[in-house]
Amino acid sequence: MLGKGRAEAIGDRDIALLADDMGVHPADLEAIAKVESRGFGWFKDGRMKILFEKHWFHKHLSGANRNKAVRLGLARKNWISPKRGGYKEQSSPGARYNLLKAAIEIDEEAAYRSISMGKFQIMGFNHGTCGFVSAKHMFVQFVDTEVQQLRAFANFLRENNLTSAIRNRDFETVEEVYNGGGLGGAYARRMKKASDALRAGKWKDYQPGQFARVPELSPEPARVPVPEPRPEAKPIPRDVEDVVRDVAAEDRVSTTEVGGGLLGAGGVIGVAKEAVDVARDARGVFDGIDGQTLLTVLPWAAVAGLGFWIWRERRRHKKKARAAAKAAM
Known part of the structure; x- marks a missing residue:
């Protein structure tokens, strides 16, 4: 929903810390918020407080877009006071956001520039002064938290040289700069009263200084050693089953016989098992070698053992064949 976000609120401590930084009284800072938004940046439905200013939308548009906005009742050349009905279409949060949505359809950035927003009701066209790249960027950040609204407020006061006026409680100057003048001192009187x-x-x-300042950045967490990535086990280049079939085909014996030779006590698997048993009993042979390295090396050792087994089996079959041939003579 447009205007709805995390809606994080600030507290008295945040206002006091800004007052300490500026050398002013927190009551004078909070008085501005009291007059602008009754001291809270959110409507009851959770959306951020906004007010759409039709005369500013008119200024931010030109050509066909301006004509369209005027025709739709979204823009007018001059400001009209609330007493004269200038904000009669904005009696509810929904009505205000409907105006904003309609304005966005004509020109998004101009629409966001034409609203006052948040706890301090800062106009969107002040986004650069407040430290944002665009009015929409400011709106998005304001919707998330009043912390961003407070930072923007501080930037606005400093950039417009209002620190001295607030320190001296010169609310007439605050009204003229903050509200653009034309209010006849009405806001100044309300600020002083608040x-x-x-x-x-x-x-x-x-x-x-009564509020302790908490560092914005938490201490760097203790570094936890990150283990180096383990090398991936390289696959055996040729499947054992394929080797068995090749040997069986070449020597004209069954795959069962060859497989039995592989799995038997004298076969390559049996030999490998025997080698592992010997290695397990040997002291210091595998010191410093982790399991993953062994998993990487052993398949290749198995291939070498398989090659040796094939050579040995072929010799055995040839000897049997020669013996059988002699016996037949």
């Missing part, structure tokens, strides 16, 4: 209440209430006992 600040006074916060200073007398939740921030009454605030002292700079």
Whole structure:
């Protein structure tokens, strides 16, 4: 759903740490959020708070797109105050997001530039000042967490030289720069009233530095040695079964006889077993050689043993053939 994400909220500690960094009172920072969004960046349905500004959408469009937006009631040249019905189509979260969706269909980036968003209701066209590559990028990050909204707020105040005004509680200047002027001091008066209440209430006992700063980056975890990858066992180049068939065909004996020779006590398997038994009893022969290496080497040793067995069996068959020929003479 557009506007819905993790919706992580920040707390008093986050506001206080920013105040410490800027050398201002946290009540004066929070007062801005109180006026802009009632101090919370999310609607009850979990979507981020936004307000669509039709006069800004008009400014960010041109040509056919602007004409289309005006025709659809999404853009107008001049700002109209709430008292005069300028925001009558935005009485609910759904209505506000419907306007945004319709605007996105005309020009996505212009649409995101034309909304104020989050806890501090920063306009999307301020994305560069706030540290984002585009208005859409800012929107996506804001939807995830108020931490990003707070960082953007800090960047906006610093880049617009509002630190001194906030420190001196010059809310008229804050209103002029933050809200673009034209409000006749209405927001300034509301900010001062909210600040006074916060200073007398939740921030009454605030002292700079009272909140311990937690490093943003956790210590590098202890390095765990990563074992080197084991070499893969190389396949035997020729299947034993194929060798058995070849030997049987060449010497005109059955595969059963040849197979029996392989599996018998005197065959290559029997010889290999015997060799393993001897090696197991030998001290130090395989020191430093792991099981995977043995698995790699032994198949090749088996091939060599098979070759020797074939040579031996052929000699035996030839001797039997010569003996049989002599007996027949």
